[in-house]
Amino acid sequence: MAWSDALPPFLLGLAPAALLARPAIRFARRAGWVSSPRPDRFSVRSVPLSGGPVLFAGLALPALALPLGIPFAFLLLSAAALGVGIRDDMREMRPAAKAAATLFLAACAPAALEGGGSGPGSWAASALGCFAFLHVFNLLDNMDGVALGTAFFAFIGIGSAAGEPAAIAAAGAAGGLLLWNLPPARIFLGDGGSLLAGLWAWGMTARGLDRGASPEGGPEWLLLLPWILPAADTAFVAVSRPMRGRPPWVGGKDHLTHRLAAVLGSAPRALAAWLFLELLLVLALLFLS
Numbered sequence: 001m002a003w004s005d006a007l008p009p010f011l012l013g014l015a016p017a018a019l020l021a022r023p024a025i026r027f028a029r030r031a032g033w034v035s036s037p038r039p040d041r042f043s044v045r046s047v048p049l050s051g052g053p054v055l056f057a058g059l060a061l062p063a064l065a066l067p068l069g070i071p072f073a074f075l076l077l078s079a080a081a082l083g084v085g086i087r088d089d090m091r092e093m094r095p096a097a098k099a100a101a102t103l104f105l106a107a108c109a110p111a112a113l114e115g116g117g118s119g120p121g122s123w124a125a126s127a128l129g130c131f132a133f134l135h136v137f138n139l140l141d142n143m144d145g146v147a148l149g150t151a152f153f154a155f156i157g158i159g160s161a162a163g164e165p166a167a168i169a170a171a172g173a174a175g176g177l178l179l180w181n182l183p184p185a186r187i188f189l190g191d192g193g194s195l196l197a198g199l200w201a202w203g204m205t206a207r208g209l210d211r212g213a214s215p216e217g218g219p220e221w222l223l224l225l226p227w228i229l230p231a232a233d234t235a236f237v238a239v240s241r242p243m244r245g246r247p248p249w250v251g252g253k254d255h256l257t258h259r260l261a262a263v264l265g266s267a268p269r270a271l272a273a274w275l276f277l278e279l280l281l282v283l284a285l286l287f288l289s
Contacts, residue, residue, distance in 0.1 A: 006168045009062045013172025017058030021180040024050040052082050052192030058173025068166040073112040081199045085192030095249050106131035130202040136234045137198030143257045144183035148174050149275045154226030157282035161289040162208030183268050225285045
């Protein structure tokens with residue numbers, strides 16, 4: 001994708017996310033919409049949880065203003081994902097209720113995206129993939145800058161490799177909010193933002209796979225490379241927590257990022273190492289594709 005084609009959607013995604021973060025922080029503090037330090041969370045400060053609406057603005061504006069091919073139904077589903085997450089932030093949902101809500105979102109996602117699968121088999125695979133992305137990002141948002149930084153680089157890679165301008169716009173939105181989410185974070189995604197990011201991570205990957213499909217059967221699977229680190233972190237906690245007698249969905253300071261912070265001595269160093277590995281995966285995607 002040429003820079004002249006990528007720059008408008010990138011900037012249109014970045015601008016609202018970067019500019020709306022400060023008023024969103026002020027609003028959340030006045031409304032008491034902040035995180036509370038907990039023993040099972042890495043953060044030891046109260047931080048506003050209003051990053052989700054800011055991210056939504058950065059995603060929706062370019063989708064509405066530019067011919068990116070994002071259906072309005074997908075934006076409505078994005079708002080629904082944001083709403084489910086905000087509900088969980090304000091009053092923690094029971095695991096079964098949250099699973100049911102995200103399963104409903106995932107079941108609607110292929111039709112909302114248009115082209116997410118035509119037959120029952122492909123619809124089921126797409127819905128299952130969306131469900132996985134929702135929860136992978138929900139778990140990935142465990143340390144300042146990790147989820148948004150991963151999304152930023154992954155969206156750049158998918159957008160460039162597949163020629164998908166909507167992914168470039170999503171990278172702009174993630175990058176704009178990342179400026180406020182770097183350690184020490186001044187704003188958190190919250191569950192609303194992490195579910196929204198997971199939905200768009202699935203959506204941009206699915207669109208990239210569709211756009212990159214060829215009669216010769218090219219290496220479309222390479223578009224999954226940027227998601228290796230988030231998938232590895234999810235697999236790690238899904239296995240390690242039950243081994244210690246804890247359900248996988250119960251939070252904790254036992255993610256791969258937390259292990260990196262313990263080894264490297266600080267969260268900023270762990271974030272830098274994590275994003276460096278993510279950058280290598282994106283460069284591998286671009287080189288191999």
